[in-house]
């Protein structure tokens with residue numbers, strides 16, 4: 001019988017903190033066994049701003065997931081996001097040690113180390129080193145160079161960095177909640193593991209995760225992550241606009257948005273009316289649904305226009321035949337795919353977390369894409385040990401200094 005291994009993902013979102021526990025089988029399947037969520041008050045636009053509040057929410061989410069799963073988890077794959085994240089292209093070149101014998105694993109390590117040695121600003125650290133392709137002598141586009149004969153090996157990589165202080169605050173929060181971080185993972189990269197098929201990432205696709213505080217963009221082409229960007233707006237901005245526009249309290253605005261909101265005005269039947277509770281205990285008002293939509297549409301349009309501008313800044317805007325995959329809670333707004341298709345002129349769909357069994361019903365919402373994706377990411381890393389050791393730099397990689405420093409305190 002296949003031996004199962006317990007894995008856990010922790011999504012630190014602006015509106016909710018979510019822990020998911022899964023069992024990974026040897027053939028790479030993920031069975032969800034526990035889900036826990038807690039409202040998030042200590043995170044703003046993807047970054048921890050209050051450690052006590054974040055730690056308390058992590059503790060609750062993880063304990064709830066553990067109770068459901070009937071297991072304890074020690075360490076969790078944890079998402080990191082925010083405006084401090086940067087993606088940059090780099091390359092490295094080395095001479096192949098034994099050209100006659102072919103390129104070895106050691107050569108690949110050396111070339112990736114060379115590509116990594118870019119000047120990073122002082123207060124940033126490496127989160128991911130993602131090989132894009134190798135060039136052997138003058139032959140480009142090689143995905144797996146080992147064994148190929150050649151004299152000169154060149155690697156093209158995409159490097160994701162983050163601010164050391166932002167990472168420290170994530171470590172502090174998780175550690176204060178009595179847990180350890182197994183590895184920090186870029187949130188939109190994690191989401192894409194849950195919502196994209198290999199065909200889509202191979203063809204070219206944009207994953208747009210509309211959260212509460214930010215909209216995270218990740219572009220994939222020929223199977224690799226090529227470009228990331230963040231727009232500092234999300235569903236919370238829409239809710240604020242509704243609260244102000246309809247003079248209703250924030251929690252009511254949130255509910256009205258979810259129940260009746262539509263970001264595509266032409267889809268709304270203007271004869272339909274909705275009841276809106278007023279601030280300050282004044283009597284509720286009846287307003288046409290079209291009015292609500294006319295508040296929501298411009299804000300969503302702003303988010304999508306910024307998103308499109310970011311995509312156009314990359315070299316991949318014309319290389320996205322698989323279109324746009326919208327995920328995150330903001331994607332659930334009625335009319336969002338239609339609006340994206342109009343603004344972008346590309347096909348769009350909603351990305352739900354996929355590829356899991358067990359309590360799959362409990363995570364059937366785009367708000368769980370990041371947490372579910374962290375489990376898929378965990379499986380891909382541990383299944384492919386060579387990949388992990390070679391590409392993710394082993395123990396000296398991911399936020400190693402910060403991680404070591406914090407784990408010394410446990």
Ligand SMILES: Nc1ncnc2c1ncn2[C@@H]1O[C@H](COP(=O)(O)OP(=O)(O)OP(=O)(O)O)[C@@H](O)[C@H]1O
Pocket residue numbers: 012013014015016017045046210211212213214215234235236239254257258259261327328329330331332333334366367
């Ligand atoms: N049915 C719905 N219709 C419209 N918006 C929705 C719906 N459900 C959730 N949302 C919005 O989704 C947002 C939360 O999404 P999500 O849980 O993905 O964010 P998060 O991960 O906490 O935040 P972030 O990723 O920005 O840190 C909220 O702004 C909420 O209003």
Ligand SMILES: [Mg+2]
Pocket residue numbers: 012013014187209211212328370
């Ligand atoms: Mg999120």
